[in-house]
Amino acid sequence: MKALQYLNKYFSKYKWRILIGILITILSKLLALKIPQIIRDSLNIVEDYQNGITTDIEEVKHQLLINVLIIIGVAIIAGFFTFLMRQTIIVTSRLIEFDLKNEIYQQYQRLSLNFYKKNRTGDLMNRISEDVSKVRMYVGPAIMYSMNMIVLFVVGFTQMIQVDVKLTLYTLIPFPLLSISIFVLSKVIHKRSTIVQQYLSKLTTFNQEFFSGINVVKSYGIEASIIKGFDEIADESKEKNINLQKANALFFPLMILLIGISNLLVIYIGGKQYINGEIQIGTIIEFMLYVNILTWPVAVVGWVTSMVQQAEASQVRINEFLEQVPEIQNTNNSHTELKGNVTFKEVTFTYDDTNITALKNINFSVKSGETLAILGNTGSGKSTIIELISRLYDTTKGTILLDNTPIKEANLNDVRNQIGFVPQDPFLFSDTIGNNIKFGKEDATKEEIIAAAKNAVVHNNIIEFTNGYNTILGERGVTLSGGQKQRVSIARAIIKNPKILIFDDCLSAVDTETEEKILSNLEKVSKNKTTFIISHRVSSAKNADKIIVLDKGEIIQQGTHNQLIKEKGYYKDLYEQQLLEKEI
């Protein structure tokens, strides 16, 4: 129960709703328990008449009519209160569910990139949906049913004892048995439904991968083996579901069996007492009604216990994420205005999950308005430099200065807001092309969107679509070609008009002619901006103010294009090789 204490703040937030809900629950159950008494009295009136104790038939009829009207009235009011009880307690549980989901979501937004690398997407989704649903069962139904159970049992038991102690004890004999067996059964059901859930997520993951990789599947013609793989998981999932249903199927028969035993005891013991003249017939019926009213709350004890245990396990998982401290923290709340000077001072960086030292003792400096091109073999550390400039990670050793301020001391949000980043693998949202560009500047006008698209040399492609800028892109922008996606992503960075522009190998999917056009446009738009261009092509780097060449995390060459083509090494080799390819 320790993990669930986390929810106390929500209970305190909604204390009035919960208190009113509890009060209404008590009232509704008090009323519901009046009905067996009125029925008992009515039957006793009839019995007394038959036995000649009362003789006035009109009086009997009158009494019965009054009792029937009271029963109807009480049932209507009890029903109304039950409705209010759900409206307060269950609605409160939905409000807490909403708050908790928001809290988790905000925490997800706060957590650093590393957190997302360490945890699987499915797990993140599960904790905010499945786990929160289980916790809701604790804050809503579990509390409601527990209140129900307590009120019904305390009041019902008191009423029964007052009528007949012996009959009460016999009637209640099967109840502990009922509660324990439902508890055991609930545990089995929980265990089996967890397995079913696991298979369900296996199936979902399998299908998600298959749909995302549909191109590969179709082009390799491996549909049959995919179907076989699906069949195997689906088959196992079916078995687990059948297992679960077997346990589920026992639930109601078990309850009916134990209710039946209680009723039999009432009839048998009550019948004997009736024959001995100890009780009237109305009492037997009254007790049978109590058995029916009390069965559900007693059965629910086991169910609620299992519900609380599941909620506890889910809350432990939720707390694990909620208690994580973001690795990258903002330490400065005052505004940081960037000029665009970037300096790396003896920067070393090791990815802590793989222990790969991606950068070793990196030193360079770029002034505001300058362009730095970064070249190097794959895995040499180019993207890592960019990730450090955006402060997606903090350096392991050394310092990054932004206009002479260590990056860790600058306002994190301001730094990121003043960086326009085009990643290697651009991501487009399932939205219109226009909105995907506008993502870089929410209040951008149509003219600004078009200007950015023109600079990214994608405008002509967009207007060819029937809906132009209003063309909706599918999941991950599948309707666009790789090069078009890259250029929409470039337009998104340009429209932001940031102080620092970063292009991470984002011209790889466009032909050299388009690349030339984009680069010449960029030269215009990036006049007062610091620009980082990562590339494998000399053509992207040649006009840069500075070029650095990385190898295994170290700078092996630096200078301008003219300097580097004269120097023996990686850059000259690459230049000659690409020159040759162009000529061919």
Ligand SMILES: Nc1ncnc2c1ncn2[C@@H]1O[C@H](COP(=O)(O)OP(=O)(O)OP(=O)(O)O)[C@@H](O)[C@H]1O
């Ligand atoms: N998130 C990560 N976690 C662990 N290791 C990583 C991570 N990202 C990159 N690395 C490792 O760090 C090294 C440098 O990677 P980086 O992506 O910076 O290279 P790159 O020069 O940009 O390569 P490419 O040209 O292929 O994009 C590689 O060995 C890579 O495996």
